[in-house]
Amino acid sequence: xxxxxxxxxxxxxxxxxxxxxxxxxxxxxxxxxxxxxxxxxxxxxxxxxxxxxxxxxxxxxxxxxxxxxxxxxxxxxxxxxxxxxxxxxxxxxxxxxxxxxxxxxxxxxxxxxxxxxxxxxxxxxxxxxxxxxxxxxxxxxxxxxxxxxxx
Numbered sequence: 001x002x003x004x005x006x007x008x009x010x011x012x013x014x015x016x017x018x019x020x021x022x023x024x025x026x027x028x029x030x031x032x033x034x035x036x037x038x039x040x041x042x043x044x045x046x047x048x049x050x051x052x053x054x055x056x057x058x059x060x061x062x063x064x065x066x067x068x069x070x071x072x073x074x075x076x077x078x079x080x081x082x083x084x085x086x087x088x089x090x091x092x093x094x095x096x097x098x099x100x101x102x103x104x105x106x107x108x109x110x111x112x113x114x115x116x117x118x119x120x121x122x123x124x125x126x127x128x129x130x131x132x133x134x135x136x137x138x139x140x141x142x143x144x145x146x147x148x149x150x151x
Contacts, residue, residue, distance in 0.1 A: 005052045005092050006035060027085050031059060031092075053093065053134060060089045097136045103144050105132065110148060118149045 009032055016025040038055050039047055047055070063086040070079035097105065106128070110116075115124050121142075128141055 005049065005056070006032070006047075008092065009035075023081070023084070024088060027088055031056065031089070034059060050134070056089055056092050060086055060093065063089065094134050097132065099140060099144065102136055102140055103148075106141065106144055106148060116149070118146070121145060121149070 009028055013025065013028045013032065015021075016028055034055050035047060035052055038051065039045070042051070063082045066082045067079045067086065070076070070082060106124075109127060109131075110124065113120075113124060113127060115121075124145060125138075125141070128136070129138075132141075
């Protein structure tokens, strides 16, 4: 049976404790706490997988933004720490589509929906996110969509 992300986090927490990986252990504890806080916020006993993925994606985005900011001010050590944490979080997220895959799927969806101009971008994004939210980056999709569509 396919184990949940939360179960994997708890198992990895034990492994990190036994291996004395302090940095990884802190990250896993933070992620588990973020999931618990989201459960409390949503007044739920347990989050479903898409909700857990959303929490992890927020953590990944936060670290990606922190890397950019740390590099801007010359904090290479901080940027490296954030990059390691981002890499660890990404092991729990589904594999993302490559740019070529996004381009192919976007062309197919544009044809299916009959969209030919940027005015209908909202209709496209709604359909795209319904199908590929978990495996694609919205900024990449919008950039590629801008290239594919003319005014």
